[in-house]
Amino acid sequence: MCGIIGLHLRDPELHPMLGALLDDMLCGVSERGPDSVGVAVYGDERRNPPGHAAVSVLRAPGDLDVAVGGLLPGRPTVTATRVGDTTVLTAPVAAEALAAAITAAAPESLVVGRGDDLVVYKGVGHPSDLAVTYGLREVHGWQGLAHTRMATESAIIPEGCHPYSVGPNQCLVHNGSFSNHATVRRDLMRQGVSFDSENDSEVGARFVAACLAEGDDLEKALLRLGETFDGFYTLLVTTDEGFAVVRDEIACKPAVIAEHPRWVAMASEFRALADLPGIGEARVTEPDPGKVYTWQR
Numbered sequence: 254m255c256g257i258i259g260l261h262l263r264d265p266e267l268h269p270m271l272g273a274l275l276d277d278m279l280c281g282v283s284e285r286g287p288d289s290v291g292v293a294v295y296g297d298e299r300r301n302p303p304g305h306a307a308v309s310v311l312r313a314p315g316d317l318d319v320a321v322g323g324l325l326p327g328r329p330t331v332t333a334t335r336v337g338d339t340t341v342l343t344a345p346v347a348a349e350a351l352a353a354a355i356t357a358a359a360p361e362s363l364v365v366g367r368g369d370d371l372v373v374y375k376g377v378g379h380p381s382d383l384a385v386t387y388g389l390r391e392v393h394g395w396q397g398l399a400h401t402r403m404a405t406e407s408a409i410i411p412e413g414c415h416p417y418s419v420g421p422n423q424c425l426v427h428n429g430s431f432s433n434h435a436t437v438r439r440d441l442m443r444q445g446v447s448f449d450s451e452n453d454s455e456v457g458a459r460f461v462a463a464c465l466a467e468g469d470d471l472e473k474a475l476l477r478l479g480e481t482f483d484g485f486y487t488l489l490v491t492t493d494e495g496f497a498v499v500r501d502e503i504a505c506k507p508a509v510i511a512e513h514p515r516w517v518a519m520a521s522e523f524r525a526l527a528d529l530p531g532i533g534e535a536r537v538t539e540p541d542p543g544k545v546y547t548w549q550r
Contacts, residue, residue, distance in 0.1 A: 255415070255428040256282025256401035256521045257508070259489045260529075261496050261548050264515035265395075267530070268296065272392025274529060276384050278518070279399050281525025283380040286401025290383040291375040291414035293366065293424045295493060296394030300334075300341065300372045306348035308355055309366035309373040309418075311411050313340035320358035325350065337376040337386040338411040339365070348421045363412060363449060368422035370493045375414035395550070398491055400426040412450060417458035420465060422493035425458040428521060429486030429506045437481060457482065461490055471497040475545045489519060495549040504542035511535040517548045 258278040262268060271294065279290070294300070301307040310317070318333035321342060325331070331344040331351075344351050348367040355364060366373025374387045380401050384390070400415035416424035431437070434453035437460060442448070446459050457478060464474035471490060475497055478488075487506040490497045498519050500508055510519045511526045513535040520526050523537070540546055 254285050254403045256285030256525075257398070257426050257428055257487065257489050258282055258520045258525050259398040259491065259496055259498070259518065261396045261517045261550075262515070263517070267515060268395055269393050271296075271394045271397055272388075273390045275392065275397045275399060276389045277528050278520060278525045279380050279384055279389070279401070281527070282401050282521050285521055286403045287379050288409045289375070289377045289402045289411070289414045290380045290399060291373065291416050291426070292387055292389060292399045293371060293373045293397060293416050293418065293491065294392045294394045295370050295396040295422075295491070297372060297392050299393065301343060301368075301370065305343045305345050306351045306367065306369050307341055307343045307372050308348065308351045308364055309375070310340045310342060310355055311338060311363045311365055311375065313362050314359050317355065317359050317362070318342060321351070321354045324354040324358055336374055336388070337383065339374045339376065341372055365412075366416075366418035366424070368493065371418070371422045371424070373416060373418050373424065375411045377409055377411055377414075396491060396496065398424060398426060398489055398496070413452065415454060417452075417455050419455070419458045420462035423458075423462055423465065424491045425454070425461055426489050427454040427457055427486055429484060429501070431457060431482045431484040431486065433483040457486075457488065465492070470547075471495070472545045472547050475499045479543060487521070493550075495547060497545055497547040498540055499545045500540055500542055502543040504540075508540050509537065510540055510546060511537045
């Protein structure tokens with residue numbers, strides 16, 4: 254069992270409130286996943302400055318910023334910020350170049366997020382404690398998501414946390430199970446896609462990233478996922494252009510969507526949405542089975 258929340262702010266006046274709103278929403282799904290929490294935020298210029306890329310890393314050595322700076326052309330300044338189990342490195346270079354330098358400097362580390370508008374945090378512990386560790390209430394930005402996890406098939410480690418962020422500015426969180434993930438994994442590996450874990454959710458994230466890289470938009474990518482994957486799931490996928498929600502054709506995993514002129518939100522349970530500003534005027538629905546819902550920035 255897992256908990257998912259996502260918030261897309263349409264009104265720039267709400268951007269300074271993103272973290273506080275996400276923190277309140279997180280309380281509403283904490284019981285669905287007390288083991289660990291992953292958070293992704295878009296648009297916080299204090300955590301990912303303009304003109305910079307940010308790369309989130311697990312198992313980072315203490316001197317990684319120095320080593321990475323020495324590998325990048327021009328030796329730019331690399332800043333490293335440790336937040337619980339996650340280290341976020343920023344530099345005025347492209348995200349893929351920064352991620353490649355990190356992997357070269359510290360092969361034992363694991364890149365868990367990268368982009369020029371995105372910061373990802375992962376850690377083990379109770380959601381309320383990790384929200385404090387991440388400084389969630391202080392986050393500014395235009396979009397965010399979080400995933401609380403109750404591990405059922407794999408170890409309780411930061412590497413097992415969602416979101417899976419395997420493409421630039423892309424994230425996927427998943428509640429459910431893909432029954433044919435091994436088959437899809439083999440197909441993707443034949444196409445040259447590499448994997449960091451045996452987790453079925455990573456297979457879904459890699460599939461969506463491959464579709465987006467081919468030029469699909471979010472709706473088409475998730476429709477293709479529904480045609481390819483067997484199992485039961487609720488998915489929330491975000492990019493620097495917006496976010497999308499889809500459930501499988503049986504729709505046994507819960508999801509609620511609330512749409513307001515100032516924001517769009519989704520969560521595994523309504524109580525996570527109950528304190529959003531203007532919720533009484535929002536259109537609240539349960540997403541239909543198999544239908545992809547998308548919102549653009």
